[in-house]
Amino acid sequence: MKHLRRWLIALVAVFAAVVTLNMQTVHADDSLAKVQQKGTLVIGTSPDYAPYEFLVNKNGKNQVVGMDVEVARKIAKDLGVKLVIKQMNFNSLLVALQTGKVDMVLAAMSPTNARRKSVDFSNTYYKSGQDILVNKTDAKIYKDHKSFANKKVGVQNGSLQETLAKTQMKTSSTLGLTKVTDLILALKTHKVAGVVAEGAVAKAYTSNDDSLVEIPGHFNLSSDTVGTAIGFAKNSDSLVAAANKSLAEIKQKGLINQYLKTAGSYMKTNTEDTSMIHYWTYFLKGVEYTLLISAIGAFFGVLLGTIFALLRLSKNKLSHLIGVSYIEFVRGTPLMIQVMFVYFGIGIFIDIPALIAGLIAVSLNSAAYVAEIIRSGIDSIPVGQTEAARSLGLSERQTMISVVLPQAIKNIWPALGNEFISLIKESSIVSIIGVTDLIYQLTVVQTATYKGVQPILVAMVLYFVLTFGLSKLLSHFERKMNHAA
Structure with missing residues (x-):
């Protein structure tokens, strides 16, 4: 056996x-x-x-x-x-x-x-070597990577160039940025002395920008760093x-x-036509996506924010705990991490498109802040208002909907408006996952034109127009509410 x-x-x-x-x-x-x-x-x-x-x-x-x-x-x-x-x-x-x-x-x-x-x-x-981009006016100062002692050099975050700079340019400090276009802008504005770049990329920039020069990096490259x-x-x-x-x-x-x-x-x-007018369709598309994300984020932010505000104010311990936990957790974590978690984390189980992931993250983030605004508005209403409504036979739900919330909205309207305006600007974070909002299109134009400042100025003006226009619209409704009162 x-x-x-x-x-x-x-x-x-x-x-x-x-x-x-x-x-x-x-x-x-x-x-x-x-x-x-x-x-x-x-x-x-x-x-x-x-x-x-x-x-x-x-x-x-x-x-x-x-x-x-x-x-x-x-x-x-x-x-x-x-x-x-x-x-x-x-x-x-x-x-x-x-x-x-x-x-x-x-x-x-x-x-x-x-x-x-x-x-x-x-x-x-x-296979290509690793070189360094410098301003043409500094070409005689720098010969290779050893010439940058006590200088700051720019590198792309997470790149081989970042590793090379930190291991073989130890006497230099590094500035790590996500986009190469931002690194080139930092170089042109003398924020860094040079930008470590792959040989073909460096050649592409010097071929299209006379103010830049490519110098040999002379880095010690192993077999796993070449190619x-x-x-x-x-x-x-x-x-x-x-x-x-x-x-x-x-x-x-x-x-x-x-x-x-x-x-x-x-x-x-x-590079045949690098005027900003030539790229107006890029900026227009960016504005469209920015408005879409902001509008949907504001709508669901108010909807979910109201729910979580009521949960936080609930006398039921479990409901109160859920409301408080959500608000504190979301407000205690950066929006960038939330966007990446929704897109990459939840994306392991469900294939969520970048735009949808961005909308979800922005809406959930906005809801936490709106919840606190609404909660403070409800708390600002005198208790006597609630007691009077209840004495007239209104239920707790009817009192909240018909008496408390209308007055609370009037009180919190300026704060709520500020949240909507902030949403237009904060929604730009979705560009990190490839959503083509205004910030994303700004980078696209920078890459296409090899210009750094002009696209930034255009984007800045467009953001101002959007936020200023929304501010005036919100002020109009605020005056109407005050007049009605």
């Missing part, structure tokens, strides 16, 4: 091992099968890095173009699927990959050992193999040079 039991245990162990091995194999092959099954290849990129990826106005529409995009098109064509491009900040790309928002990342990314711990990479498909590769989620072996097959053909046929030439033609188109 004991021998039989041992044989059974051994048999079960072998069966479990085989099943586990098969599951791992299936999982490894699942990445390619999923892409082919859904018929789309979703790539993530940060289109502010010419000539790799950047935006142009093509046939009246904003389109992401560049060498990386051409590589992605080739892979999608070989797989027989449609290419879908998701735009977001560079430092959000790996998170998007790990949470399944994208199938692969093409963003001039170097396959460093640190990154390999969390994602897989394809073979490298392009550009495609990023994949861990255990995506089949998809990596399929991409490598396409990359091998690209290398064999010398298509990279052709892709760079195509990118160069788009860059030339962008």
Whole structure:
């Protein structure tokens, strides 16, 4: 009997091992099968890095173009699927990959050992050095990365350039920013002495901006810091193999040079007319999305805010606890984290589009602040008002709706108006997940025109027009309420 039991245990162990091995194999092959099954290849990129990826106005529409995009098109064509491009900040790309928002990342990314711990990479498909951009007036001062002792240099957050600057330019301080366009602006305004950039990117800027000069970085580069590769989620072996097959053909046929030439033609188109009027459609689209997000955020903010205010004022301990917990938690965490949590965190279980995720996060955030405004308004109404209404036979619910809330709204209208105005400005945070609001379009125009300050001035004026117009509208309704009283 004991021998039989041992044989059974051994048999079960072998069966479990085989099943586990098969599951791992299936999982490894699942990445390619999923892409082919859904018929789309979703790539993530940060289109502010010419000539790799950047935006142009093509046939009246904003389109992401560049060498990386051409590589992605080739892979999608070989797989027989449609290419879908998701735009977001560079430092959000790996998170998007790990949470399944994208199938692969093409963003001039170097396959460093640190990154390999969390994602897989394809073979490298392009190699370029690491250089430093400086102002033309300072070209004679700096020779390489060793010349920046006691100087501040700009780097893109989460990039290889940031790692190189911190490890090989220890006598220099670093300024890390999300967008390359912001780094170039910091350089032009002398906030930094130089910007560490990948060679092709540095050349793209110096070719289109006479005030900038590219100097050799002379960094000590290891095998994992030279070259550009495609990023994949861990255990995506089949998809990596399929991409490598396409990359091998690209290398064999010398298509990279052709892709760079195509990118160069788009860059030339962008610089033919760099006036802000030429890009009015970009700003208009940004205003439309900003107003949409603000309006929906305000509507649901008031709706949910009223509910949570009543929960906080409830005599029921559980309802009160729910109201207080929600308000304090949301007000105690940054909106940026909330936006990223809704998009990436909840996105693990439900595929939420970037715009919807932004709307949800902004609405939930606004609700917490509106709840406190409404709560303070309700508390400002004398208790005698409630007692008088109840003595006339009104229920607690009728008293709140017919007596307390109308007076409270009048009292809190200025504070509520300030929240609506703040919402227009704070909604700009959704640009970090690729929602094309006004701030996002500002960056697009900066990238396309190689101009830093002018797009900022246009966006500033547009924000002022929106907030000033809303302020006047709110004042109009406030006067009407005071007149009615």
